[in-house]
Amino acid sequence: MQNLDKTCRIAVCVKQVPEIGEARINPETGTLERSGVPLTINPLDVAALQIARLIKEEVGGEMVAFSMGPISSERVLRDAIAWGCQRGYLISDPRLAASDTYATSYILSKTLQKFGPWDIIVFGERAIDGDTGQVGPEVAAFLNLPVFSYVTEVAVEKETFSIKRMIERGWQIIKVRPPFVLTVSRGKSVVRLPTLKDKIRAHEMPIVKLDATALGIATSRVGLEGSPTWVQKVEKVQVTRKGTVLRDQSPKTMALAFKKFLEERGLL
Amino acid sequence: MRLERKILVLGETFQGKIETTSFEMLRVAQDLNQKIGGEVLFLLGTTQVNTEELERAIHYGADRVYCVVNDIFGMLLPHLSAKLFLPPIKELKPEIILGAATSWGRTILPYLAAKLHTGLTADCTSLDIDPEDGRLVQIRPAIGGNIMATIKTRTLPQMASVRPNLFPPRLDTSRQGEIKILKDTTNYNPELLKSEIVIQKDQKELTASKVVVSGGAGIKNKSNLELLSKLAEKLNAALGASRKLVERGLANYPQQVGLSGKTVNPTLYLAVGISGAIQHLAGMQGSQWIVAINRDPEAPIFQIADLGLVGDAREIITSILEVIDEKTHESAV
Ligand SMILES: Cc1cc2nc3c(=O)[nH]c(=O)nc-3n(C[C@H](O)[C@H](O)[C@H](O)COP(=O)(O)OP(=O)(O)OC[C@H]3O[C@@H](n4cnc5c(N)ncnc54)[C@H](O)[C@@H]3O)c2cc1C
Numbered sequence: 012m013q014n015l016d017k018t019c020r021i022a023v024c025v026k027q028v029p030e031i032g033e034a035r036i037n038p039e040t041g042t043l044e045r046s047g048v049p050l051t052i053n054p055l056d057v058a059a060l061q062i063a064r065l066i067k068e069e070v071g072g073e074m075v076a077f078s079m080g081p082i083s084s085e086r087v088l089r090d091a092i093a094w095g096c097q098r099g100y101l102i103s104d105p106r107l108a109a110s111d112t113y114a115t116s117y118i119l120s121k122t123l124q125k126f127g128p129w130d131i132i133v134f135g136e137r138a139i140d141g142d143t144g145q146v147g148p149e150v151a152a153f154l155n156l157p158v159f160s161y162v163t164e165v166a167v168e169k170e171t172f173s174i175k176r177m178i179e180r181g182w183q184i185i186k187v188r189p190p191f192v193l194t195v196s197r198g199k200s201v202v203r204l205p206t207l208k209d210k211i212r213a214h215e216m217p218i219v220k221l222d223a224t225a226l227g228i229a230t231s232r233v234g235l236e237g238s239p240t241w242v243q244k245v246e247k248v249q250v251t252r253k254g255t256v257l258r259d260q261s262p263k264t265m266a267l268a269f270k271k272f273l274e275e276r277g278l279l
Numbered sequence: 280m281r282l283e284r285k286i287l288v289l290g291e292t293f294q295g296k297i298e299t300t301s302f303e304m305l306r307v308a309q310d311l312n313q314k315i316g317g318e319v320l321f322l323l324g325t326t327q328v329n330t331e332e333l334e335r336a337i338h339y340g341a342d343r344v345y346c347v348v349n350d351i352f353g354m355l356l357p358h359l360s361a362k363l364f365l366p367p368i369k370e371l372k373p374e375i376i377l378g379a380a381t382s383w384g385r386t387i388l389p390y391l392a393a394k395l396h397t398g399l400t401a402d403c404t405s406l407d408i409d410p411e412d413g414r415l416v417q418i419r420p421a422i423g424g425n426i427m428a429t430i431k432t433r434t435l436p437q438m439a440s441v442r443p444n445l446f447p448p449r450l451d452t453s454r455q456g457e458i459k460i461l462k463d464t465t466n467y468n469p470e471l472l473k474s475e476i477v478i479q480k481d482q483k484e485l486t487a488s489k490v491v492v493s494g495g496a497g498i499k500n501k502s503n504l505e506l507l508s509k510l511a512e513k514l515n516a517a518l519g520a521s522r523k524l525v526e527r528g529l530a531n532y533p534q535q536v537g538l539s540g541k542t543v544n545p546t547l548y549l550a551v552g553i554s555g556a557i558q559h560l561a562g563m564q565g566s567q568w569i570v571a572i573n574r575d576p577e578a579p580i581f582q583i584a585d586l587g588l589v590g591d592a593r594e595i596i597t598s599i600l601e602v603i604d605e606k607t608h609e610s611a612v
Contacts, residue, residue, distance in 0.1 A: 112399065116389075143402070145399060149392065149393040152394050177532075180293070181479035184474070185471070186472040187473075188472070241430065248420070251583065258589035261598075262598035263598050268586065278489075278490065278514070
């Protein structure tokens with residue numbers, strides 16, 4: 012970072028998602044049907060906001076929220092403000108709808124660039140609807156920044172940041188100076204709920220709205236048409252297995268049934 | 280003349296060894312290649328050349344192996360590795376790029392996709408070639424596992440990450456192939472001060488285990504959990520958990536199976552005291568066999584179980600431990 016003692020500029024990207032279990036799919040476009048579905052802030056984005064806020068409290072500076080989505084996403088920006096952001100920007104334009112991760116990352120990187128430079132850009136590791144986890148690393152690539160994914164903790168030591176991330180075999184701890192991009196997984200840190208004062212501030216804050224024109228984005232590069240990937244079809248998953256259920260029997264009988272089950276499948 | 284069609288597998292290494300998931304990807308690439316009659320390329324980065332290790336890639340399905348050598352690969356930092364992979368990828372011009380959906384793959388693939396200005400489909404569970412247009416057909420679960428989406432890519436290369444544990448590697452030691460070493464001595468890491476890996480030895484990796492034993496809120500205390508761990512040990516299984524168990528502090532977040540945790544596809548998934556909420560199912564319904572222990576006969580988990588045991592978790596596990604021990608005695612004789 013240029014000089015940490017002055018200000019650390021942190022951007023947090025948040026997304027509005029349908030409450031899982033309630034999601035419906037548009038059979039024609041294969042995209043999410045949003046009308047009538049209860050919406051909420053992506054749970055891992057809350058973890059991202061927590062980490063961003065901890066950093067801000069440690070080093071000082073500003074924290075700004077960005078979201079791309081329908082107008083209703085204004086609500087998650089207000090959530091982000093209540094969780095510690097000073098301002099919120101909403102990228103909303105029907106021409107951007109149905110953008111895939113490449114197009115979304117392109118739009119976000121253009122927006123972040125316009126309002127940057129940033130010392131730290133924070134994402135939730137993935138959104139529970141699309142569930143790809145690709146937007147954070149793609150934005151990092153567009154902005155030519157290092158990316159650290161699956162982050163659960165960040166500690167500040169003078170001008171360096173100690174980043175703890177999950178890997179399959181355990182943990183990785185990286186010491187690095189900004190700028191960088193983080194994608195945050197649910198960590199151990201206790202969720203600090205917004206106070207009433209935070210909520211009132213969030214309610215009163217104006218949200219700045221941006222469209223493709225304002226961002227100087229060629230619409231041929233985004234939306235359904237401009238996305239490199241498209242959904243050809245979707246099928247509902249039917250999960251039912253014709254299993255055997257044993258009840259009203261002794262633990263010993265059940266244990267033997269389990270043992271037999273394992274043996275028949277070569278698992279013992 | 281037919282254009283040469285190349286499928287590139289991005290290899291993952293850990294402390295000089297190629298990860299098993301990379302061999303799984305080679306098998307997926309080979310299966311696809313049978314339909315397009317091209318070549319399977321394997322691109323990996325290491326700090327030091329180990330020819331034996333590179334030959335293994337050939338035995339597992341690579342026609343050509345490209346190995347970039349640079350100290351940076353020891354640091355497990357996808358954005359830096361990506362910089363070294365870009366030049367060979369641009370030169371090789373593969374039609375398809377595959378990588379495993381591991382913490383490393385799920386970071387480096389999107390990074391590369393953006394740099395290559397192409398699409399990427401995450402966490403595919405099945406891939407195919409469309410006989411009509413020759414394009415890659417990418418199938419992945421979406422919306423918390425409730426639907427399967429078929430995705431295609433307009434641009435090239437077509438990129439996909441594939442979930443681990445779905446495609447067992449295929450070994451053929453008679454296979455022949457070519458190995459090319461690409462040295463790159465650029466120092467890419469002025470900004471980086473330190474990278475340290477802490478291996479959690481006492482914990483088997485969830486996504487790499489053939490058997491996963493998971494506990495939920497029905498595991499009410501430490502002593503039940505100890506029993507469950509004992510069972511996991513007996514079955515050579517990794518210990519997983521539902522979110523409630525994690526929230527109660529009886530398990531760690533890396534053990535969480537489900538929508539906001541890990542996805543596992545083991546041969547056997549044993550769910551103990553787990554109700555079977557959709558968010559939990561999203562992470563384990565791809566398991567080959569599912570066994571559930573729950574005292575509530577109406578628990579939704581029984582709907583997807585191949586074997587359901589209705590009763591108290593503690594009593595049943597205790598019995599299982601006894602019964603399995605009996606077997607050990609017999610075979611020891
Ligand atoms: C956005 C979001 C993301 C989520 N992500 C995840 C996730 O990744 N993973 C996840 O697991 N959950 C996740 N959840 C939570 C999920 O909805 C459930 O709350 C959770 O899975 C329930 O855990 P459980 O089955 O252990 O507990 P419960 O639902 O409380 O079930 C406990 C079960 O134990 C049984 N039981 C109790 N005592 C005994 C006994 N003595 N012997 C045998 N059985 C007993 C009960 O009959 C019951 O069926 C998520 C929720 C949301 C909203």
